[in-house]
Amino acid sequence: MLSDNSLLDFKLTEEPLVSCSVTPKLSCSLRWRQGKLWVSQAYGSRDIPLPALASEEWFRACLNRSRAKAVCIDPTLGNAAVTLWAKACKEAGKPLYVRIPSTSALPHKQNPLGWMAKRLCDQAATALLLVILSPLMLVLAGLIKLQDGGPIFYCQWRVGQRGKLFRIFKFRSMVVNAENLHYKLMADQRGLHKLQDDPRVTPLGKWIRKFSLDELPQLLNVWRGEMSLVGPRPWAIYDAVRIAPELRHRLNALPGMTGAWQVEARSTEVDLTTVNRRDLAYLKNWTVWQDLKFLLLTVPKVLLGSGAY
Numbered sequence: 001m002l003s004d005n006s007l008l009d010f011k012l013t014e015e016p017l018v019s020c021s022v023t024p025k026l027s028c029s030l031r032w033r034q035g036k037l038w039v040s041q042a043y044g045s046r047d048i049p050l051p052a053l054a055s056e057e058w059f060r061a062c063l064n065r066s067r068a069k070a071v072c073i074d075p076t077l078g079n080a081a082v083t084l085w086a087k088a089c090k091e092a093g094k095p096l097y098v099r100i101p102s103t104s105a106l107p108h109k110q111n112p113l114g115w116m117a118k119r120l121c122d123q124a125a126t127a128l129l130l131v132i133l134s135p136l137m138l139v140l141a142g143l144i145k146l147q148d149g150g151p152i153f154y155c156q157w158r159v160g161q162r163g164k165l166f167r168i169f170k171f172r173s174m175v176v177n178a179e180n181l182h183y184k185l186m187a188d189q190r191g192l193h194k195l196q197d198d199p200r201v202t203p204l205g206k207w208i209r210k211f212s213l214d215e216l217p218q219l220l221n222v223w224r225g226e227m228s229l230v231g232p233r234p235w236a237i238y239d240a241v242r243i244a245p246e247l248r249h250r251l252n253a254l255p256g257m258t259g260a261w262q263v264e265a266r267s268t269e270v271d272l273t274t275v276n277r278r279d280l281a282y283l284k285n286w287t288v289w290q291d292l293k294f295l296l297l298t299v300p301k302v303l304l305g306s307g308a309y
Contacts, residue, residue: 173205231256
């Protein structure tokens with residue numbers, strides 16, 4: 001329950017407290033624990049429900065004034081709610097974590113020395129790749145800008161290590177404001193939200209996606225420590241919230257630019273459960289040499305454009 005030392009200086013009024021334009025029927029409970037704000041479904045009378053805020057601006061202002069060091073949110077609240085909190089936390093300068101079960105079956109816990117070597121290689125290889133690939137990246141940036149005058153980069157919320165949300169960088173391969181059409185197109189998608197003939201993809205976008213060139217800016221995410229060169233797929237919020245509860249501990253892992261799914265299955269395998277089980281098998285059997293193998297196998301996949309769209 002919220003106490004006098006509550007994270008947010010919300011004034012409980014009769015007005016709805018979460019933006020009706022985003023989540024008209026959302027209510028959630030707030031709890032203060034260990035310097036974090038825990039956001040979850042409002043169940044029972046013990047919780048103080050937080051209905052919708054009168055405006056997103058006021059909501060963000062309240063979060064900005066709070067004493068929260070971090071926010072932890074229940075993924076069962078759904079994509080719209082998690083995205084709303086992610087945007088607010090970003091503006092308030094507070095990290096947001098998706099609430100997931102802990103696990104010890106992670107490479108950095110099972111093999112700390114090997115993991116340290118991996119992270120050092122990530123930094124060194126990323127710095128070298130950024131230097132080598134910068135001319136190509138500049139050319140691609142110019143072509144995307146000339147195409148329609150829109151943004152060069154596409155940034156999207158993804159779930160990172162320990163469930164921490166971060167913004168992934170990609171070259172924009174779709175029309176401007178493609179996110180607005182996402183749920184209209186993906187309404188019938190039960191697995192990964194991917195379409196082979198997505199009408200939002202531009203002609204240039206089809207080409208850069210075929211050869212995975214749209215993912216080159218993710219090298220910046222690796223450099224910032226948000227990703228690795230090799231690791232499990234970084235889940236978007238709309239996919240992460242649909243992962244089965246018994247598999248959510250997979251979200252503790254550091255995601256990668258390439259990995260088991262990208263090399264062994266890629267876009268031919270879109271079932272969420274199957275992809276997550278593949279990632280868990282990778283984590284269980286992780287070695288530095290396995291990562292090197294996936295890196296080497298990625299090269300011909302990219303050059304041939306196999307399975308990418």
